[in-house]
Amino acid sequence: MLAAVLFPALALSAGMALAAPVAPVYDLAQKEKPVMMDTMRDLVNIESGSGDLEGLAKIAALIRDRLTKLGGKAELLDAPEIYRMGDTPEKIGQIVHAVFKGNGKRKIMLIAHMDTVYLRGMLKDQQYRVDGDKAYGLGIADDKQGVATILHTIAILQKIGFKDYDTLTVLINGDEEISSPGGRSLHTKLGAEQDAVFSYEGGGAQGQLRLATSGIAAAYLTVEGKSSHAGAAPERGVNALYELSHQVLQMDSLSQPWRGLKLNWTVAQAGTNRNVIPASASAQADARALKMSDFEQLQEQMQERVKKQLIPDAKVHLKFEMRRPPLETNAASRAVSAYGQKIYQELDLPMTIVDTASGGGTDAAFAALKSKGAVIEGMGLTGYGAHSNDAEYVLLNSIVPRLYLSTRLIMDFAQGKVQ
Secondary structure, eight states, rough: HHHHHHHHHHHHHHHHHHSSHHHHHHHHHHHHHHHHHHHHHHHHHHHOTOHHHHHHHHHHHHHHHHHTTOEEEEEEEESSOOOTTOOOOSSOOEEEEEEESSSSOOOOEEEEEEBBSOOOOOGGGGEEEETTTEETTIIIIIHHHHHHHHHHHHHHHHHHHHHOEEHHHHHHHOOGGEEEEEHHHHHHHHHTTTTTTOSSOOOOTOOOOOOBBBEEEEEEEEEEEEEOOOHHHGGBBHHHHHHHHHHHHHTGGGGGGGTEEEEEEEEEOSSOOOOOOEEEEEEEEEEEESHHHHHOOOOOOOOHHHTTTSTSSSEEEEEEEEEEEOOOOHHHHHHHHHHHHHHHHHHHHOOOOOOOOOOOHHHHHHTTTTOOOOEEBOOOOOEEEEOOOOOOEEEGGGGGHHHHHHHHHHHHHHHSSSS
């Protein structure tokens, strides 16, 4: 019945150039605020570090059951494939996947992550608590608020009776904080099928929507040489440190920070004793790029450079890891985010849209890899102190605006009001 009241209101609002909040949606967002606070409390009070399989199983089951109760076909999935990096654990937590079937034409996906950077046992020192307009808790800003925002956005849609989408898919993984080795392939596969993807990482201090982030990669260089006495017979050795230094220096020109391509060697080890020619040496580099093609070119160039050795007898090996692809904006993302900006104007709130790459590390980038639709990051609450063990919090006054934005954007996009 509420849908019959709401849809004319939406049409009136559109005709008035989005001048005022749509009362039924806004009222429901206000009513969901205290319930969403309870949800954040329940999520925070389950420890779910990326390597805590027991905790991840518990929180995944809670989220799955909540999505099922809301009417979705929800299930727990094992990672379809795992991209193994240097810090990838042997086992990875399951992924929550849910689909709500509608009667419209557009496919929309909502994503967040349930894992945190914290270790089991830390919860006892920082339980969920509310202090004024702030709710504190481990992982509350990154990204348990995002999970809660998705759950309560869907709750509002269900209370309205809105089903004008083809499918509304929810994907919540438990390995984001370790670069999503298991979740990335599913994000990419499902992302390619969507008309829009909304990612519920926090919206930053100003409630920003982000359309682009830099990508993150890592390079591991190892050199195998031969040890010998550094004083009596250095010529009998193969100095791995010399070769490593040569390799690092000859790759310096590959970094082109003026166009967002950065390669910086940050960690190195070599040798065992002062008087021994080092038989092994290694180094690690951090790489950033604004385009996926730049990473591909960088990897090719690095593999070509390592062939130019200072010491022919040394054995040089280079491994290149794609930690995170860049999130690259497109016309669809700009159109949808601009519409979101107008929705925020209904609440008399400012919104900044960031369409130039900054920072990095979002699952939205995996979802965007093969997608032609809009991919919007930053749909979550305003929060601070991510990855800190005593100061992570969200601002409670951002709950109602974000629920309103999320619900309206899904509804209007599904109905074709956003192109």
